[in-house]
Amino acid sequence: MNYLLKKHTIAFFILFLFISNFFISCKSQKEFVSLETTRNKAITPTKKVKNIILLVGDGMGLSQVSASQFYNKNASNFNRFPVIGLIKTSSSSDLITDSAASATAFASGIKTYNGALGVNTDSLAVKTIVEEISKIGISTGIISTSSIVHATPAAFYTHTKKRSMYEDIAAQLVSSDIDFFAGGGINYFNDRKDKRDLILELEKNGFSIDLEMLPNTTKPTVSKKQGYLLAPDAMPKMVDGRGDFLSNATHLAIESLSTNEEGFFLMVEGSQIDWGGHDNDAAYLISELIDFDNTIGVALDFAKLNGETLVIVTADHETGGFTLAEDNGDYNKIKPVFSTGGHSATMIPVFAKGPNSEDFGGIYENTAIYNKMKTLFFENNNN
Numbered sequence: 001m002n003y004l005l006k007k008h009t010i011a012f013f014i015l016f017l018f019i020s021n022f023f024i025s026c027k028s029q030k031e032f033v034s035l036e037t038t039r040n041k042a043i044t045p046t047k048k049v050k051n052i053i054l055l056v057g058d059g060m061g062l063s064q065v066s067a068s069q070f071y072n073k074n075a076s077n078f079n080r081f082p083v084i085g086l087i088k089t090s091s092s093s094d095l096i097t098d099s100a101a102s103a104t105a106f107a108s109g110i111k112t113y114n115g116a117l118g119v120n121t122d123s124l125a126v127k128t129i130v131e132e133i134s135k136i137g138i139s140t141g142i143i144s145t146s147s148i149v150h151a152t153p154a155a156f157y158t159h160t161k162k163r164s165m166y167e168d169i170a171a172q173l174v175s176s177d178i179d180f181f182a183g184g185g186i187n188y189f190n191d192r193k194d195k196r197d198l199i200l201e202l203e204k205n206g207f208s209i210d211l212e213m214l215p216n217t218t219k220p221t222v223s224k225k226q227g228y229l230l231a232p233d234a235m236p237k238m239v240d241g242r243g244d245f246l247s248n249a250t251h252l253a254i255e256s257l258s259t260n261e262e263g264f265f266l267m268v269e270g271s272q273i274d275w276g277g278h279d280n281d282a283a284y285l286i287s288e289l290i291d292f293d294n295t296i297g298v299a300l301d302f303a304k305l306n307g308e309t310l311v312i313v314t315a316d317h318e319t320g321g322f323t324l325a326e327d328n329g330d331y332n333k334i335k336p337v338f339s340t341g342g343h344s345a346t347m348i349p350v351f352a353k354g355p356n357s358e359d360f361g362g363i364y365e366n367t368a369i370y371n372k373m374k375t376l377f378f379e380n381n382n383n
Ligand SMILES: [Zn+2]
Pocket: 059, 099, 274, 275, 278, 319, 343
């Protein structure tokens, strides 16, 4: 009896082991499958990034962005971004960056010294994103409300030890990979110490150049490269009647560059938000900020229809130590005030919308903007 019972117990125990093992293996199989599915989901982006529009509000910190909430009669386009991050902007030489070092971080992914454009701390040229993506057939454009040889646009096509070498920078635009540009700065192209006529040289290089105005039509000639230099130096201020230049140029650039099936990169700078900050002139700053806000709307409207365009909005640094303070104890009234005539070290917001926009959340160095953009362009190209 005892022996038989023991035998049965052993047999039952073996059967139990077998069955339970079967269930365990089924469960782990299932877990494995579901993990794989999740992983596949995580690495398969919903849509690829074909185009990137990077909008840089020079000198635009969080208080400047906040001004769009109070002073733009229309709803601010900043409200349309689902992803927000913050960048740290110190340069290699200074805790507080200038536009040149910061734009070089965006364009080439390196920290360099204040005043440097497209060169490293040893003043040696480093590749720009424009040079890299042009090689894989992507079109590129730059737009600014300063002269086109000013620090932020220049960092995307030039390599110079000093940002003030404007005539040298203009000459480098002629031999660059840029396909579309719009801004001011005629003097650096046709009123030069070396007597070169860079307007002619640009035309010889296949550019259609206009020194008067943007075309009225929104359907540009698609085959030609286009350049618009519409002021002797910087473009006029908004308060002096610049009008919708920035929005219209952005619209035109998008129409033109998006004809390339390989994709495009467009950098748009609201240059004079910075100058309003330097002047401690709130009306100047806010009018430039609202113009920039409206231009963001043009980029977002295109991206919404296109579906393969990532829009990134950020700044190189904050200018003016600008803040929206209460007015002598009246908490229902805003008094814009400044704490400096220079730049400040505050972290700068980054707004992103479109495929892979989630990559731009978090706190990181300004050089990461370049790394993230480059990865997205080259991932798309390899697939
Ligand atoms: Zn500045």
